[in-house]
Amino acid sequence: AQSVTQLDSHVSVSEGTPVLLRCNYxxxxxxxxxxxxxxxxxxxxxxxxxxxxxxxVKGINGFEAEFKKSETSFHLTKPSAHMSDAAEYFCVxxxxxxxxxxxxxxxxKGTKLSVKP
Amino acid sequence: xxxxxxxxxxxxxxxxxxxxLRCDPISGHVSLFWYQQALGQGPEFLTYFQxxxxxxxxxxxxxxxxxxxxxxxxxxxKIQRTQQEDSAVYLCASSFGGQGSSYEQYFGPGxxxxxx
Numbered sequence: 001a002q003s004v005t006q007l008d009s010h011v012s013v014s015e016g017t018p019v020l021l022r023c024n025y026x027x028x029x030x031x032x033x034x035x036x037x038x039x040x041x042x043x044x045x046x047x048x049x050x051x052x053x054x055x056x057v058k059g060i061n062g063f064e065a066e067f068k069k070s071e072t073s074f075h076l077t078k079p080s081a082h083m084s085d086a087a088e089y090f091c092v093x094x095x096x097x098x099x100x101x102x103x104x105x106x107x108x109k110g111t112k113l114s115v116k117p
Numbered sequence: 118x119x120x121x122x123x124x125x126x127x128x129x130x131x132x133x134x135x136x137x138l139r140c141d142p143i144s145g146h147v148s149l150f151w152y153q154q155a156l157g158q159g160p161e162f163l164t165y166f167q168x169x170x171x172x173x174x175x176x177x178x179x180x181x182x183x184x185x186x187x188x189x190x191x192x193x194x195k196i197q198r199t200q201q202e203d204s205a206v207y208l209c210a211s212s213f214g215g216q217g218s219s220y221e222q223y224f225g226p227g228x229x230x231x232x233x
Contacts, residue, residue: 041226043120090160104150105152106162107160107161
């Protein structure tokens with residue numbers, strides 16, 4: 001069965017400092033992994049995705065994540081936080097079904113990122 | 118460009134009432150998903166359509182929940198005899214591909230349902 005665990009429910013950083021949001025996954029298959037961001041009163045937006053190509057994945061707004069199979073991790077990082085990064089972040093694994101296509105998504109519980117001026 | 122839209126954005130229902138939530142996916146998207154997001158939680162899968170066919174409804178929490186997509190575009194999620202535990206944000210997502218594909222899911226803004 002597939003699952004994801006986000007290790008921190010809340011992370012607070014100062015503007016201009018690095019961001020690290022941690023995620024561990026469990027999957028019976030070679031996983032497809034994603035990070036989504038949810039700003040208040042807005043829809044979920046895809047930040048980046050890993051689908052068995054390069055293990056270091058670059059996303060939008062300067063975010064990146066590294067797939068580490070040995071550690072079953074997919075942590076999200078950004079070198080320098082911006083005030084606009086304050087939001088809820090979800091680590092997600094895709095359930096393969098219907099002949100191997102990406103099916104429904106399984107979300108972690110989310111990490112709320114706060115950015116202090 | 119037009120994204121996924123959902124209506125209403127907010128719905129207040131009295132316990133026992135029936136509600137219908139609408140999703141307009143991106144034009145041409147084959148796949149449509151419904152998710153339920155309880156307060157302070159991540160979204161949880163409810164059901165999946167490929168065109169008009171409902172291929173997976175394993176996430177529907179009870180037989181009070183029913184979804185349809187009769188013409189393979191707009192979808193409606195119906196909840197009968199609403200209960201307080203149904204209070205949540207209901208998210209719709211669509212993606213271009215169907216079986217055998219791997220395309221990004223685009224999410225709508227959600228419908229916040231409050232059952233009083």
